[in-house]
Amino acid sequence: MEDEKIIDLYWERDQAAITHTEQKYGGYCRRIAGNILYDREDCEECINDTWFRAWNSMPEERPRILCAFLGAITRNLSLDCYRRKHSAKRGRGEVTYIFDELRDCAGGEEPYHHVQQKELAEEISRFLSGLGEEHRVIFVRRYWYMDSIGDIAERLKISESKTKSSLFRTRAKLRSYLLEEGLL
Amino acid sequence: MRVEDLIDAIGAIDPVWVEEAENWKRAETRHISFKTMREKVRAGRKVLLPLAACLCLIVAGSAYGLFRGADYFSKDKGMSGGAAGSAADAGADGGMEESADSAADAGLPEAAAGGAADAGAPVQETDAGAEETGEAVGTSEWGKETIAINEVEELCSANIDMETPASVEYWLPEELAGYYGTDVLPEELPEGYGLVRIPAEGYVVGYDKDGALLDDHILLEYEGEDGGFFTVSVRTTETGAITSFAADDLAVSGICGNEVTIGHYMEGTGETLTDGYLAVFEKKNVIFTVQSHGMGEEQFLAVLRGLQD
Structure with a gap:
């Protein structure tokens, strides 16, 4: 599905938006989280949080580029998670x-x-x-x-x-x- | 600012760059056209190189023949003989073709070697070499200088990788002579020209973890008020982006006692947007590559003179 249509679903508060986002950008966001976290469970948690945050961000925001918008959320969440876990010691990856x-x-x-x-x-x-x-x-x-x-x-x-x-x-x-x- | 702040700020850059980095692919068409160009040149060389070699033989053979012929006529006939004698006889007697054949038949390696050597020979022999290769379009005298400008159709660009330096030093323009052991800034600049884009901390020289030199290739950029510009790339290491001549048989100029290879190329050579000049020379084990755009020949030569000791 095209990005514009996915965003429209978010704006219409249609939960199918999340399914389509997962299908189209699940791999992309998992790669970003994986680069930072090196932990499958943490990654999945961040991905779910990404969809949740994207759902809450729209319709207030209408992202110009959906992949970058979702990627930025994943990146921020993953870095937060990384900092929480590795505040006292050096992490991996x-x-x-x-x-x-x-x-x-x-x-x-x-x-x-x-x-x-x-x-x-x-x-x-x-x-x-x-x-x-x-x-x-x-x-x-x-x-x-x-x-x-x-x-x-x-x-x-x-x-x-x-x-x-x-x-x-x-x-x-x-x-x-x-x-x-x-x-x- | 903490590293975390910088990482967070990078996370908030324009999404256009994020999307570009995800979807970017190397331009295939550019690669293909470059390859095609190289193949054309190679194909051309396959024909031209043997022809050039033949021409060298013919010219060298006949020149030798004429010289020996003159010698022959000024002395007793009996003094010339052997293989050289037959070449001389042929040259004196008539056609160039005959003399070449005779020279070749007589197996005169020194004649061929001489012709080939002329092509890349230093100062005194430059003119002859330039004419033989057909690449030098003009020679001129400047004091004790011999200037030969090669008309070139192809430039080579290479980007030579290096490992990430463990430590770096920064050198300001006025300190560079101290680092390289020779002046790297032109003594005089064409009117209206000045050094631009000087890195805030200075030019970078990189070292590995053991303190061994990794990279000291720097690029000095000069711009003129007339819109022309030139760059002086200086290095003792084979690193970074290096532009050079594709041909290795170009005529060599002599400037202030130093050998300098100078070429002029037309717009569109390689990826150049304007016609320009390229000069490569070595001074005190430092390699200089000077390249200009939108500058006249005299201006360019003045820069080269200003870079010699």
Whole structure:
């Protein structure tokens, strides 16, 4: 079913919306949760919560791109779950590495307020618009989807070292960009 | 800002990029057209290379013949002899074809080798080599310089991977000479040109966990008020995006005592949007690749001179 029709079902408060969402985007959201959580039970819990939150978010919101909307909910829920479980110790999977990789770009320990986070997200989007397509895809696959280096290399049909090199350069550029914009 | 904040902010980026990353596929058509182009060039070379080799033989043979012929006429006939003598005789006696045949028949490897060597020979022999390959479109003199601009139809681009550096150093433009051990910034710039997009922290040099150098390939970008621009890529490591000439038999210029290979290419060569110049040379074990767009030949040569010691 087309995304527009699925969204219409949400707006009509028709529970078939969830069935169709599960059919179309169940695998997609499970992959995102799996990259972060590495635990089947936790993943399933996050997926169910995703459908529940999507149901509650509409009709107030009408997502522009349904897959990204659902993916973002799954990602946030999975990260929350990850933080709850791994607050005292290092976890498994890619997230640990991703936290380490991004530490230089973050540059401090002062928490950001909600408004600052929104501004930061907008600046990162602007930064991404200035990147070459391939570098942007690699960056988003790594830090949004939290894919492993191997998975990104396979998906883009490039070597792992090229993937790492692209990420390294993009992180250095992002850091410079955030410094220039006064966000670091 | 904490890492968590950054990760959360990345989670809130424009959904367009999220969708793009999910659906992105490498452009197949671009790959096919590139492959086709390469095949065309290769196919062309299959015919052209033997022809060029024959031409080299003919020119070298006849030149040798004429030289020996002149020598022959200025001295006693009996002084020339053997294989060289027959080539000389043929060259002096008549047609080029005959002289080539004679040279080939007589088995003159030195004549052929000489012709082939000329094509890639340094300064003094450049002009002859350039004419033989048919790739140099012009030569000019500038003091003690010999300038040969090769007209090239193909450029090579390679992106050489490296492992992720364990540590990096940042070098500001004015510090780069200290790092490379030689000046990497042009001494003088064409009017209206300036260095742009200087990284805030400086140019990056990467090292592995043992402190060994991994990557010091940097790109200095210059832009002019007239809309032209040029880049100076400097490296001692074979890493990153490297542009080079596809042909390996180009004429070599001599600038300030250094050998420089210069090429001019037309718009659309590789993926270029304008015509431009490419120059490659080595100075104190540092490899320089200079590429221009929208610049005149004299401006480009001035940049190359400014990069020599």
